[in-house]
Structures are given as C-alpha cells and as structure tokens.
Amino acid sequence: MAARPLAIWVVSDGRTGIQNQALGLAEAVARLTPAQIEIKQVRWRPAFDRLPSAWKTLAMLAPGSFDPRSVAEWPDLWIATGRASLPLSARVRDWSGGRTFVVQTQDPRWRNDRYDLIVAPAHDGLAGANVLSISGSPHRITPQRLSGAAPAFASRIAPLPHPRVAVMVGGASAAFDLPPAHAADLAERIAQAVEAANGSLLLTYSRRTPAAAKAAMAERLSRLPGWIWDGTGDNPLFAMLDAADHILVTEDSANMATEAASTGKPVHILPMVAKKAPGKFTRLHADLQARGAARPFDGALTPWTYAPLDETDRAARAILAALKLR
Template sequence: MLTPPVTTEESLKIPSDRPLIVWAVSDGRAGIHNQVLGLAEAIAALTPTQIVVRHIRYRRLFDRWPTALRLWPDVMLKRDSDLIGPPYPDIWIAAGRATLPHSLRMRRRSQGKTLVVQLQDPRLPSGRFDMVIAPKHDEVKGENVLPLLGSTHRVTPERLSREAAHWAESLSKFRAPFIAVLIGGRSKSHDISPARAETLVQQIRAAVKGKKTTLLLSVSRRTPDAARAILTEGLKDLDGIIYEGKGDNPYFAFLNAADHILVTEDSVNMATEAAATGKPVHILPMDARGTGAKFGRFHQGLQEYGAARPWSGELRFWKYPPLNETNRAAKAVLALYNQTHPDENR
C-alpha cells in the first residue's frame, strides 16, 4: 500500500517553463471519464497543467477481447478513437478495461518519461504501472497502490457554484429546504423492480410532504423503464424539478442546492460525489442481483467516515467534513512525479 510523503501544496507546484501535460484517458463513458478528468483537474488546481482528453474505443471485432490478446492495440481502434502517439504526456491517467493495453505500453513508449497512473482495479499486478489508485472496497494489494474511499470525481465547491448559476432562475421558483434524489438502475449487483419503485415513491412523498421540502429528482439511463415511469409519475405532482435525461443536466446544481441527498446504493460514483458536499447522504435500498459484498464494504466505509446512513424514511440531519479523496490522490500523484522525475520539465 502506497503511503504518500507529507507535502505542502506549495511544494507540489512544479517549476517549469511550460505547464505539466496530463492525459485523461478513458473509453468516454461518463462514469469513467469523470474519474480520470476529475483527478486531472485536481492536479491542475495544484500546479499549472494542460489537460488533454483521450478516448479509446475498439472496433466491434476486438471490443470484448481480453487485454492479453490485444497485442496490437493501436490498429484495433475505431476510426473515431483518439490516436495514442507522441509526444507523450508527463502524466498518463487512465481508467477502464479499454485503456489497459495502452497503459501497459506507455512507460516503454515514452522511454520512462511518462508517469503511468491507473484508476480502479486493473486486475493485473500493480507493479506494471507506476501507481494504481483504487477504491478501498476493491481491496487491491501492492506497494504502489493508493486506496481511496470511493472514487475520484469532478465535484468541488467551485464547480457546484459555477454550474448552479445556470439553474438559479429555475430553482428560485421553489423554496428551501431541497431534497435531491439520485436514482441509478440495473447493474450486475443491483436492480429496481416496480415494487421497489413504488415503495420509494411512498417514502419519498412522505418525507417531502412531512418536511415541506422541494424535490430535485434525477433518474439514470440505467433506470429500468417500469421503475422510471413509476417514480416520475408518482412524484410529478410535488414541487420541484424532475430530470429524465433530456436537455441540460442539472446534476451539479442539484448537489449544490440540496440540503439532503438520497442516493441509490448501486453507484459508488454518485455516493462519493454526494459525500464531497458535506451534506447528509441517505442510501436508498435496491433489489439485490448478486452478493454486493464490495458495495457493502464501501457503504460501511462511508458510514464510518460519517457521510452516509441507510435511508430510514426520515430526513435526519448530521454534519461531517466534506470527503475530499480526489485532492488527496492528486497530491500523491504529484509527489510521486516529483520523486521519480526530478529533472523533468525543469
């Protein structure tokens, strides 16, 4: 397990005649993209940085091939995929199975000049990368592994305030307090049945009416159609805003305005982002499709930190320091870069 040295933010600023070049690499899916971009942006907040986004997508024939068989990953890419070629970045931040063949080759291709950081559990020996940043609940082992409570993300007070400005007029029509309800959907481990959706509707209605709150509801693309219809129809008469995926996404504005945040238990990203606000996070139960052991460890960690509690049907209030694991990860990456590349870019 990696133990970053104690540093000050001033010591992490890299003196150079040009900004640090950081590539944020993913397959473009929002949940993965936001993790790599969030960490890159956190680095940029500590030292002058140019962020370059790269999306890796394979042709259909090769899309499901295991990493070990992608021996020529460059020629296997779709035409609309970003090319991975020189000049290479100072720091490579990648996440997702699609990025692994390129991450594994980056140190050799850059002749050791690029620091290779892989997010999530690569399911490969961690020593094949310079650093692996993985959720604690994945229990990834290795001397260069930095475990985090949850995932990296793009939620900062500055971003929430900036994004909220676009929704200020719409939100001004309603009165505080606000309750943000973030609904996920079907995954390998969870689902929302019509019966579960009905139960959530009744509980949310009771909470909103009992505390005279304004509802801010967001449903996911993964939300099953039947559950989506039940939730939106059952709650549409309440004061507030319901976002179903069309038009501008008010997600950050919802987090900024919320006094309470309700999050379904299927999403590590949403729960971690909610915990970054310092507001009470209530974890909504779903229907289990698997053992859910990893999610159990994650939610236990959030509870021990003080950010989240299982949804009781009541809007209870508590305080805790906003969870800021992305900033901790950014400091660790810069500290390692300074240690391993002391003469680069100076």
C-alpha cells in the same frame, strides 16, 4: 516540469461516468500545479472490444479512436480509467521511454505492475507497493464547480421550498436491479419524507435506470414541488447538489455515493434489489457511515454535519509527490 505546465492526458472510453474519474483526478492535479489537460478516448472495433486486454493490438482500434502510433510527444502524466484503456496504459512507460508517469484508477486486474500508481477504491481491497487506496472513486465535484453551475438553473431551483432533497437514481447492474414495484415503493417513501418536511424534490436518473422504473417513480413523485429532470438540455446535477439540503442515492453506484459525500451534506442510501451479495458496496457504505457522511434512508430527513470527503484531492497530492521523487 517546473518550467512549463504539466502535460496531462485523460484516457478512457469516453463514457461520462468512467471518463469523469480520470478527468476529476486530472483537474485536482491542475488545481495544485499549472497543467494542460487533454482528453483521449480509446475505443475498440466491436468485434474485438470484449477480447481480453492481453490479446488486443493497435490494429484493433476503432476508427476515430486515440492511436498511440500517431503520438509525437508523450505527456508527463497519463491518467486512465476503465477496461478499454488497459492495453494502452500497460505499454505507455515503454512507448514513452519512461518519460510518462502512468496512473490507472480502479482495480486494473491485469498487469498491475505496469502502472506507476493505481488509485483504487478501498472497498475493492487491492494492495501493493504502487497502490493508493481511497474511499470511493475520483470525481469532478468541488464546491466551486457546484456553485458555478447554480446560476444557469436558478430560475428553476431557487423558488423551491427547503428542505430541498436531491435524489440520484441508478438502475440495473451486475449487482442490483430496480424493478417497477421496488421503484414505486422507493418513490412512496421519498414522497412521504418530502411531504412531511414541506420540502421539494430534485431528481436525476442515470443511463441505467429502466424506463419502467422511471415511470413508476414519476407517477408518485411528480406531485411534489420540484424538478424531475427528463434528460433533455444541460445536465442540472451539479446545480441540484449545490441547492440540496439532503441527498438520497441508490446503493448501486460507488460514483454517486462518493460524489454526494464530497458535498458535506447528509447522504441517505436508498436500497435496491440485490442480484448477488453486494460486498464491495456494503464496505463502501460502511466506510462513508464511519466518516459520518452517509446513513441508510430511514424515511426521515434528519440533518447532520461532517467533513466533506476530499479523497480526489488526496490522490492528486500523492501523484505530485510521486512525480517529484522521480
């Protein structure tokens, strides 16, 4: 491997939030050693998508999906994320004759002994000889990526007054909801904080944010100096994080909280309406708070500092160390 770049395949169902975990980890490896990254997207025919991983066969793959049957040469490193990838990840070591080092992020909850390394969120409580626990999830945020995104949006962001408050809003999930009344209450609290500080707003929604919640928040927040991204054009999230003095994140997303904590900027956690006991999210936020990165939003934009979270790089170093042992 030392004589040529490391061949890395990033495998997921292609959804941005899922793919970015594996891609961010691959990019972190590539920052440490020469590497070539290829993205492979796995999709199953709708009739079979919800079947248990153990029941899926390659004949069930959707047209256009990555298909292992067409592989001529397997990579050095397979980094996969998400349920769709599991039926393949569990068999890669066999298909490659042991050549490929298989990394699965998140808790697979199925055949955990079939992966060389599982990079799992510490808040999931997974343990095992092949498990590396990290705070939150792997991601693509780096200081260089944030600063590199800034120029494309400078005309929109640079004139805005400080403190600039980036707000990352999630939405409906298995554990949380964002009904219009709660969204309106959050918007009022955010607006009061921004107005009291004579600052400005930089807001993005996720794909899970209900339309009614967006409308309720926009009714109050659109009066503030700033930018509420409407989803059209290039995504300004990285530029917003680069420009922000404070970051507010709804409590429903481990990805968003981890990304925010990697910036070294104050992270304020916004409450959602819980559908069930949010155990793992409570553990994650407690971890980030213990590291000095995050605090519950109390309506004040009080600045503080901490060492940025670098768990993606730590996981990348662990992968390379394991590869050298092989």
